[in-house]
Amino acid sequence: MLIALNKPWGVLCQFTDRSTPPRPTLAAFALPPGVYPAGRLDRDSEGLLLLSDDGALAHRITDPRHKLPKTYWTQVEGTPDAGQLTALRDGVELRDGRTRAATVRTITAPTLWLRDPPVRHRKTVPDTWLELVLHEGRNRQVRRMTAAVGLPTLRLVRVAIGPWRLGDLAPGHWRKVND
Structure with a gap:
C-alpha cells in the first residue's frame, strides 16, 4: 500500500515525539496501520510525503540509486x-x-x-x-x-x-x- 499525505507545516515525519511539550506528529492523521514514511520532510516544510507498509517499495522510493x-x-x-x-x-x-x-x-x-x-x-x-x-x-x-x-x-x-x-x-x- 502506498499513501500520499499532504504534510502540514510544523508536523514531524514520525509517529511519536518525546519532546516536552510534544510536537505534532503523523499520529494525528488517522493513517492506516503499519505505514511508515518513505523519506522525510523537515518540520518546517510542507507537501507530499509518501508512506508505505512495503519496505521494499519505501526503499525504492528513497534510495538515490533509483534517481526518483x-x-x-x-x-x-x-x-x-x-x-x-x-x-x-x-x-x-x-x-x-x-x-x-x-x-x-x-x-x-x-x-x-x-x-x-x-x-x-x-x-x-x-x-x-x-x-x-x-x-x-x-x-x-x-x-x-x-x-x-x-x-x-x-x-x-x-x-x-x-x-x-x-x-x-x-x-x-x-x-x-x-x-
Whole structure:
C-alpha cells in the first residue's frame, strides 16, 4: 500500500515525539496501520510525503540509486539573477560537498493553502517562487542551496516524488495511490 499525505507545516515525519511539550506528529492523521514514511520532510516544510507498509517499495522510493526526482516549490527572499539560477542548476558547494545538478526555474506564485503561521513578508524585499527538481535528498538541501546563493527560503512545498504528485490534496489529508 502506498499513501500520499499532504504534510502540514510544523508536523514531524514520525509517529511519536518525546519532546516536552510534544510536537505534532503523523499520529494525528488517522493513517492506516503499519505505514511508515518513505523519506522525510523537515518540520518546517510542507507537501507530499509518501508512506508505505512495503519496505521494499519505501526503499525504492528513497534510495538515490533509483534517481526518483523530487519537485519542490520554494518561495525565496529576493529576486534571483541569472548567476544565482545558474549556480543552483550547476550544483552548489555545501559543507557536506557539492550538490548534483538540478532543474531550476522561476514560476508564478502558486495557489496554495494558507499556512499557519503565515510566512513573514518584508515590504522592502521582494520574494520569488522557484521550482527545483532534485535527484538527491540531503538534509535541508533546498534551504541550504538557496541560502548558499543568497536567496533564503521563506516557504518550501514538495509537490512531487517521481510519478506521484500532490495534486489538490489538502493539508493534513491523505489518499491511497497506485504503486
